Amino acid sequence: MSDRPAPVARAGDAPGPSAGNPPVLRAEGLVKTHYGEGAPAHAVRGVDLSVRRGEFVAVTGPSGAGKSTLLHLLGGLQRPDSGSIWLDGACADGYSEARWAVERRKRIGIVFQFFNLVSNLSVADNVELPALLAGVAPRRARTERAELLAELGLAGKERSMPGELSGGEQQRVALARALVNHPPLLLADEPAGSLDSKGTREVMRLLSRFHQRGQTIVLVTHDARLASAADRVISFFDGRIADDAALDGTPPRAAGISGVLELRD
Amino acid sequence: MRLPLLALLARGPAHGYELKQDLEQMLGSAYPQPNVGQIYVTLGRLEKSGLIEGEDVEQSSRPNKKVYHLTDAGRAALRAWFEEPEDEPRVRDEFFMKLALAPRTGLADQISLINQQRRQYLNTMRSLSKLAAAENRDNRIAHLLIEGAMLHLQADLDWLERCQEELEELE
Numbered sequence: 001m002s003d004r005p006a007p008v009a010r011a012g013d014a015p016g017p018s019a020g021n022p023p024v025l026r027a028e029g030l031v032k033t034h035y036g037e038g039a040p041a042h043a044v045r046g047v048d049l050s051v052r053r054g055e056f057v058a059v060t061g062p063s064g065a066g067k068s069t070l071l072h073l074l075g076g077l078q079r080p081d082s083g084s085i086w087l088d089g090a091c092a093d094g095y096s097e098a099r100w101a102v103e104r105r106k107r108i109g110i111v112f113q114f115f116n117l118v119s120n121l122s123v124a125d126n127v128e129l130p131a132l133l134a135g136v137a138p139r140r141a142r143t144e145r146a147e148l149l150a151e152l153g154l155a156g157k158e159r160s161m162p163g164e165l166s167g168g169e170q171q172r173v174a175l176a177r178a179l180v181n182h183p184p185l186l187l188a189d190e191p192a193g194s195l196d197s198k199g200t201r202e203v204m205r206l207l208s209r210f211h212q213r214g215q216t217i218v219l220v221t222h223d224a225r226l227a228s229a230a231d232r233v234i235s236f237f238d239g240r241i242a243d244d245a246a247l248d249g250t251p252p253r254a255a256g257i258s259g260v261l262e263l264r265d
Numbered sequence: 266m267r268l269p270l271l272a273l274l275a276r277g278p279a280h281g282y283e284l285k286q287d288l289e290q291m292l293g294s295a296y297p298q299p300n301v302g303q304i305y306v307t308l309g310r311l312e313k314s315g316l317i318e319g320e321d322v323e324q325s326s327r328p329n330k331k332v333y334h335l336t337d338a339g340r341a342a343l344r345a346w347f348e349e350p351e352d353e354p355r356v357r358d359e360f361f362m363k364l365a366l367a368p369r370t371g372l373a374d375q376i377s378l379i380n381q382q383r384r385q386y387l388n389t390m391r392s393l394s395k396l397a398a399a400e401n402r403d404n405r406i407a408h409l410l411i412e413g414a415m416l417h418l419q420a421d422l423d424w425l426e427r428c429q430e431e432l433e434e435l436e
Contacts, residue, residue, distance in 0.1 A: 061426070062426050062427075062430060197412075201397075204394070205398070208398070223419070224386070224387065224390055224418065224419050224422040224423075225390060225394070225415050225419055227387065227390075228387055228390035228391040228393070228394045229391075229394055233387050235380070235383060235429075237429055237430065237433060238430075238433060242376070242380065242429065242433075243380040243383065243384070245380075245383070245384045245387065247384075247387055247388055247391045248388065248391075
């Protein structure tokens with residue numbers, strides 16, 4: 001699959017059947033190989049993907065399957081060896097680093113496993129910073145920050161430093177920071193990967209809540225419990241999409257949920 | 266249902282409907298509720314085997330109700346229940362046999378089988394997530410039951426992942 005010709009954007013392809021409402025994110029023929037010591041690692045080997053507005057997509061798979069690399073490509077944190085990415089219908093292939101940085105401030109929010117908060121800035125400043133960098137007026141940035149922190153159960157923590165917070169709280173601050181500019185797309189890379197099960201449930205609850213309000217989310221996780229909050233799960237193996245399944249929460253057979261909860265006599 | 270009903274009676278006598286309510290309150294929405302008929306049938310069997318005894322209590326405006334209490338034999342059965350560890354949950358059964366036998370039949374592809382099974386588990390996982398979200402947060406027992414089911418499924422999904430890794434290498 002990796003050696004097929006680099007896909008070309010076909011003329012009739014870009015507008016698509018739902019012209020005027022292109023997918024928030026589209027990728028075609030993405031390939032990324034890491035060259036380090038030893039054999040080259042084929043992290044992403046020809047991925048086509050389209051994410052509609054309002055979708056919550058989880059990408060799951062074993063560690064080393066390349067799913068984090070895929071997310072980094074989608075957020076412009078790494079550049080593909082070949083293949084194309086469209087954001088809201090606009091091709092991002094020619095984007096410079098600086099342009100990607102602007103996209104990540106305005107159109108793509110990202111949360112990471114290890115929060116990546118600025119350790120010598122207060123919680124409030126961590127959340128306001130991306131708004132200020134995006135040119136939002138300070139007063140407005142404060143309002144946005146206050147609303148988000150209250151929403152995420154962090155009211156009263158504004159003056160705290162990240163190091164004084166629990167992992168779960170830090171991840172909520174990171175979520176506030178990612179969402180402060182109301183990006184159309186939220187990318188989450190193992191957001192519960194360094195949290196205990198209580199923190200995991202909290203992240204899951206919050207992602208579900210934002211999704212219910214229309215937030216488009218692409219979540220990379222090895223945790224099936226977290227993935228089950230999504231309405232579409234992509235199984236990623238060895239750099240490729242092995243399965244792409246819509247979840248509707250109704251198992252095809254009745255045995256499903258009552259079967260697993262059945263207490264035996 | 267037998268031992269749980271005995272356990273509910275250990276605290277003191279109760280009638281069938283009270284026991285149903287006790288179960289519902291404890292397990293919340295997590296557990297597919299036993300119908301009251303099933304409870305009465307089980308109580309009848311427990312009485313026949315001497316583990317409980319029933320006593321008719323007259324009610325003014327309704328038919329008599331039967332109040333049950335635990336016998337010494339019932340209490341002993343309950344002790345024995347608590348003293349024994351339980352069997353492990355089932356380890357792979359039908360699905361495993363499908364996976365193992367598929368290549369010999371030429372009728373099914375192993376990776377497709379894995380994908381199909383994963384979808385089933387993920388949908389069930391999603392139902393469980395919804396159930397957990399809907400359940401009263403203070404009902405710890407109900408939440409633990411749901412979380413247990415989710416962790417089992419998580420393990421099943423991890424195992425499917427292992428199968429897929431191994432079998433894709435062979436392709």
